[in-house]
Amino acid sequence: MTDVGQDRSGQALDGLRVLDLSGGIAGPLGVLQLAEHGADVIKIEPVGGRSDRTTPASRVHNRSRRSVTVDLRHPDGKAAFLRLLETADVLVEAFRTGVMADLGLDYESLKDRFERLVYCSIPAWPAGSRFEEIPGYEALVQARTGQHWESTSFRPGPVFLHNPVASMGAMFLVPIGIMSALHARNRTGRGQHVEISLLQGAMSLTTQNWNWTDQGQFGLVKSHPAGIHQMSIFECRDGEWIHASTQAGMTPTRSEAEILGIEDVSFERLVGMTPAERAGHEAHKRAAYREVDRNSTVETFHANGLGAEAIVAPHERLSHPQLVATGSVVEVDDPEVGRTTQLGQTVFLTATPGAVRGPQPLAGAHTDEVLGSVGYDASTLHDLRAKGVI
Numbered sequence: 001m002t003d004v005g006q007d008r009s010g011q012a013l014d015g016l017r018v019l020d021l022s023g024g025i026a027g028p029l030g031v032l033q034l035a036e037h038g039a040d041v042i043k044i045e046p047v048g049g050r051s052d053r054t055t056p057a058s059r060v061h062n063r064s065r066r067s068v069t070v071d072l073r074h075p076d077g078k079a080a081f082l083r084l085l086e087t088a089d090v091l092v093e094a095f096r097t098g099v100m101a102d103l104g105l106d107y108e109s110l111k112d113r114f115e116r117l118v119y120c121s122i123p124a125w126p127a128g129s130r131f132e133e134i135p136g137y138e139a140l141v142q143a144r145t146g147q148h149w150e151s152t153s154f155r156p157g158p159v160f161l162h163n164p165v166a167s168m169g170a171m172f173l174v175p176i177g178i179m180s181a182l183h184a185r186n187r188t189g190r191g192q193h194v195e196i197s198l199l200q201g202a203m204s205l206t207t208q209n210w211n212w213t214d215q216g217q218f219g220l221v222k223s224h225p226a227g228i229h230q231m232s233i234f235e236c237r238d239g240e241w242i243h244a245s246t247q248a249g250m251t252p253t254r255s256e257a258e259i260l261g262i263e264d265v266s267f268e269r270l271v272g273m274t275p276a277e278r279a280g281h282e283a284h285k286r287a288a289y290r291e292v293d294r295n296s297t298v299e300t301f302h303a304n305g306l307g308a309e310a311i312v313a314p315h316e317r318l319s320h321p322q323l324v325a326t327g328s329v330v331e332v333d334d335p336e337v338g339r340t341t342q343l344g345q346t347v348f349l350t351a352t353p354g355a356v357r358g359p360q361p362l363a364g365a366h367t368d369e370v371l372g373s374v375g376y377d378a379s380t381l382h383d384l385r386a387k388g389v390i
Contacts, residue, residue, distance in 0.1 A: 011038025012352040017087055019044055020065065022094035023052065025167035026201060027122045028061035030174025031092055036345065037354040041065035042370055044081065047388060049363025059334055060342050064357040069364035070390050072103055077389045083374045085114055090178055094122035097132055107193040118181040120194040122170060127195060138198065141166040145202040170201025234289035241311035242294050248307035259300055260288040334359040
């Protein structure tokens with residue numbers, strides 16, 4: 001597997017500094033995309049570190065950055081943060097509405113002093129909406145945007161989606177919004193406020209294609225009633241599974257039926273079958289799949305211009321040779337739990353490649369280094385630490 005080394009030079013975002021105050025999923029993962037393409041990301045945490053930093057997710061979400069612990073509610077802590085802000089291009093926060101304003105660190109309080117600052121907020125609900133002051137997080141945003149109806153499950157009715165679609169959608173929007181504002185700054189000389197709400201994250205993934213699963217719409221992808229993709233999943237020998245979606249964009253040299261050794265039924269004939277005839281044909285095909293070896297069948301499909309892939313358990317992707325070879329899977333030495341296997345790069349640039357730049361640091365591991373770079377000497381740092389500010 002690709003090994004993680006030290007920080008590398010010559011990356012796309014070298015020279016960009018980001019102060020990251022965010023928690024949850026969207027902010028840390030969105031900022032991660034910037035960090036691993038060269039941005040100097042400084043994680044600002046409360047003294048002692050964020051309460052969620054020991055979770056497995058945090059060890060990935062908050063890697064490739066430095067950590068400074070500081071009490072923003074203490075005047076000295078706020079002063080230290082403002083001095084850091086003088087060196088920053090971007091600030092990212094994901095607090096509930098009003099928290100940054102209470103600290104005097106909201107965009108309106110900072111914009112005149114820091115004219116070039118790009119200030120990115122990641123609330124649950126958009127500012128100016130009637131939900132703005134209502135507490136919100138992933139599950140509630142899923143509910144409000146109808147995501148609970150997007151899949152069927154163990155019982156009729158709506159279910160919470162295992163995939164955090166609102167946060168994941170917002171995660172992709174965070175670097176887009178930030179880079180758009182930075183590009184505009186190159187032209188205007190001024191920063192601006194960027195808002196990426198979880199609501200917009202969920203909306204971005206729908207691409208305006210609204211479906212109601214319980215009404216049986218858009219059967220290509222929904223679980224019930226079964227559509228094309230659901231009906232293309234077959235059990236093979238030894239309890240292994242295959243997704244035989246036979247369209248591969250190529251002219252096949254043999255058909256699925258020929259490979260399985262069953263009667264080849266044309267689409268026109270299949271459409272004209274009675275429900276009982278179609279059920280019989282389906283059962284016959286499934287029985288044929290249960291007799292074949294999955295891996296050799298996938299290879300045979302590929303060799304004959306047909307699409308198929310093994311359905312693997314989620315952890316098996318971490319050993320896929322192509323993902324390992326491209327750096328999509330990396331080994332990271334975490335300072336608390338040791339050697340870990342993590343997902344690697346998600347965006348590949350040929351001239352200025354990105355890189356995982358290290359594990360999630362210990363809380364406050366870089367406080368002295370970072371504050372020292374903006375003028376705090378050892379004596380001052382000692383006094384701040386004695387007061388519990390850092």
